[in-house]
Amino acid sequence: MGMTMSQKILAAHAGLDEVKAGQLIEAKLDMVLGNDVTSPVAINVFEENGATAVFDNTKIAMIMDHFTPNKDIKAATQVKQTRNFANKYDIKNYMDVGEMGIEHALLPEKGLVGPGCLCIGADSHTCTYGALGAFSTGVGSTDMAAGMISGKAWFKVPSAIKFNLVGKPQKYVSGKDVILHIIGKIGVDGALYKSMEFVGEGLKYLGIDDRLTIANMAIEAGAKNGIFPVDDITREYCNGRYKGTPVEYSADEDAVYDEECTIDLSELRPTVAFPHLPENTRTVDEIGEKEVKIDQCVIGSCTNGRITDLRAAAEILKDRKIAKGVRCIVIPGTQQIWLDAMHEGLFDIFINAGAVVSTPTCGPCLGGHMGILAAGEKAISTTNRNFVGRMGHVDSEVYLASPAVAAASAVTGYITSPEKL
Amino acid sequence: MNARGTVHKFGDNVDTDVIIPARYLNTASHKELAAHCMEDIDKDFVNKVKEGDIMVAEKNFGCGSSREHAPIAIKTSGISCVIASTFARIFYRNSINIGLPILECDEAAKEIKDGDTVSVNFDTGVITDETTGKTYKAEPFPEFIQNIIKKGGLIKSITE
Numbered sequence: 001m002g003m004t005m006s007q008k009i010l011a012a013h014a015g016l017d018e019v020k021a022g023q024l025i026e027a028k029l030d031m032v033l034g035n036d037v038t039s040p041v042a043i044n045v046f047e048e049n050g051a052t053a054v055f056d057n058t059k060i061a062m063i064m065d066h067f068t069p070n071k072d073i074k075a076a077t078q079v080k081q082t083r084n085f086a087n088k089y090d091i092k093n094y095m096d097v098g099e100m101g102i103e104h105a106l107l108p109e110k111g112l113v114g115p116g117c118l119c120i121g122a123d124s125h126t127c128t129y130g131a132l133g134a135f136s137t138g139v140g141s142t143d144m145a146a147g148m149i150s151g152k153a154w155f156k157v158p159s160a161i162k163f164n165l166v167g168k169p170q171k172y173v174s175g176k177d178v179i180l181h182i183i184g185k186i187g188v189d190g191a192l193y194k195s196m197e198f199v200g201e202g203l204k205y206l207g208i209d210d211r212l213t214i215a216n217m218a219i220e221a222g223a224k225n226g227i228f229p230v231d232d233i234t235r236e237y238c239n240g241r242y243k244g245t246p247v248e249y250s251a252d253e254d255a256v257y258d259e260e261c262t263i264d265l266s267e268l269r270p271t272v273a274f275p276h277l278p279e280n281t282r283t284v285d286e287i288g289e290k291e292v293k294i295d296q297c298v299i300g301s302c303t304n305g306r307i308t309d310l311r312a313a314a315e316i317l318k319d320r321k322i323a324k325g326v327r328c329i330v331i332p333g334t335q336q337i338w339l340d341a342m343h344e345g346l347f348d349i350f351i352n353a354g355a356v357v358s359t360p361t362c363g364p365c366l367g368g369h370m371g372i373l374a375a376g377e378k379a380i381s382t383t384n385r386n387f388v389g390r391m392g393h394v395d396s397e398v399y400l401a402s403p404a405v406a407a408a409s410a411v412t413g414y415i416t417s418p419e420k421l
Numbered sequence: 422m423n424a425r426g427t428v429h430k431f432g433d434n435v436d437t438d439v440i441i442p443a444r445y446l447n448t449a450s451h452k453e454l455a456a457h458c459m460e461d462i463d464k465d466f467v468n469k470v471k472e473g474d475i476m477v478a479e480k481n482f483g484c485g486s487s488r489e490h491a492p493i494a495i496k497t498s499g500i501s502c503v504i505a506s507t508f509a510r511i512f513y514r515n516s517i518n519i520g521l522p523i524l525e526c527d528e529a530a531k532e533i534k535d536g537d538t539v540s541v542n543f544d545t546g547v548i549t550d551e552t553t554g555k556t557y558k559a560e561p562f563p564e565f566i567q568n569i570i571k572k573g574g575l576i577k578s579i580t581e
């Protein structure tokens with residue numbers, strides 16, 4: 001029986017010729033990731049159990065991004081604990097203020113993940129790297145600790161849903177709209193425990209940043225991972241960047257899928273997820289002109305804080321003003337993205353429009369800092385979750401959208417399609 | 422191994438942000454986390470919950486963030502077992518890894534009501550609602566996972 005792309009990567013890392021859905025395996029890891037929230041828990045587990053060595057100090061990444069630059073004393077204490085651990089074990093990819101960015105923007109950019117690698121991260125959006133043809137999935141802190149000690153993790157081999165993407169998307173339809181559409185269709189548990197494998201001729205219209213956005217939100221459909229085949233777009237991005245040896249896997253012709261689903265990209269419309277679940281989607285055509293008044297607009301996060309996202313927002317905000325009463329916060333994902341955006345003149349556009357630009361951080365995405373909502377407030381955000389209380393008060397609301405829709409909404413003060421400006 | 426206690430019932434898609442809101446993730450202290458368990462969905466939960474109580478929810482329990490703080494907060498609050506129709510996969514893994522027993526049983530999850538007294542036999546997977554007298558059978562853990570639990574958690578199973 002043929003294997004899916006995800007199954008092939010797992011088999012290779014488990015030293016097996018073949019694996020089947022449901023099989024429990026132990027596989028070797030190429031990268032183990034943690035952040036400032038999950039690393040301290042993993043370090044406690046590591047130390048309480050008397051571990052004295054890490055398996056490989058080049059294959060662990062600790063990225064201080066959620067509450068950094070440290071938002072308060074407790075956050076500073078957690079980062080200090082992680083920094084001390086990283087110093088003690090000489091963790092090569094410990095990244096703090098000055099080097100850090102949002103982990104899932106940073107790891108691909110720095111070439112720490114790439115085609116064919118197997119990565120676990122104590123952060124649910126670790127599934128982002130599937131965009132590069134990696135098997136990558138979120139785990140908890142105990143798994144991270146076990147991974148740091150042994151270089152291995154246990155997996156239940158997932159079955160898969162195949163998404164066949166065809167057609168060319170319209171202007172203003174981005175990777176974010178593709179994944180919001182899919183989640184709206186299959187629901188927040190539509191791919192529970194499974195792989196989402198994206199294939200099809202439509203992939204040629206999706207750049208690496210769009211793919212990273214799509215794979216990033218596989219978890220919002222409950223998936224174990226999302227994955228794209230390796231093509232020229234991937235190779236161009238990873239060549240000279242990926243520090244490991246790229247290995248290109250592809251699904252067998254006779255691979256078995258639980259479901260197959262064709263998505264015609266040309267029919268998609270800019271899409272918004274309403275509170276309080278990413279599956280509550282509506283296209284911009286289904287939202288009334290002055291239906292949803294917003295107080296805040298956030299453009300950033302591991303979903304949409306990359307340079308193409310900032311360019312898309314800048315294209316809308318150029319020579320326009322943000323509506324009175326709307327706070328617009330732009331957060332480039334990494335230091336490099338920040339520099340690129342600055343050199344391209346995007347910051348002039350943002351600041352002239354009345355937006356602010358932050359240093360890289362997760363910040364408001366998880367209600368940490370840098371833009372918390374009060375009771376009754378509404379935000380349009382390019383982030384990935386709109387759960388109750390996610391960006392602040394339990395009675396605040398988050399609407400998820402692409403950078404273009406978010407920027408257009410910041411201009412009018414209501415959720416608005418960029419086509420309407 | 423058994424559990425017996427009063428049920429605290431929740432619905433579909435209980436996410437880790439309501440189990441333990443991110444504003445409390447600036448600490449890894451189990452006790453501090455437990456003090457805010459379920460706060461954004463049921464403000465009174467931490468006052469009502471007693472040692473040994475059982476949490477019952479419907480589908481996709483624990484969806485969202487990978488924070489292990491979520492099962493830690495539930496376990497430290499005194500909950501002895503979570504029963505749900507389905508669990509989000511990272512939450513499932515984390516619970517096993519930290520030793521919070523969780524059982525998937527759709528029928529039990531749907532029928533058991535808030536405030537019922539329920540007992541659970543982990544060896545057989547049998548769930549008894551003592552209030553209604555009805556019994557249910559949950560899927561027992563696969564052998565591989567039973568081994569992790571027997572050895573006292575994931576880390577012990579690998580450091581042995």
Ligand code: SF4
Nearest residue numbers: 102301302362365366
């Ligand atoms: S940007 Fe948001 S979703 Fe992404 S890693 Fe940070 S907190 Fe998590």
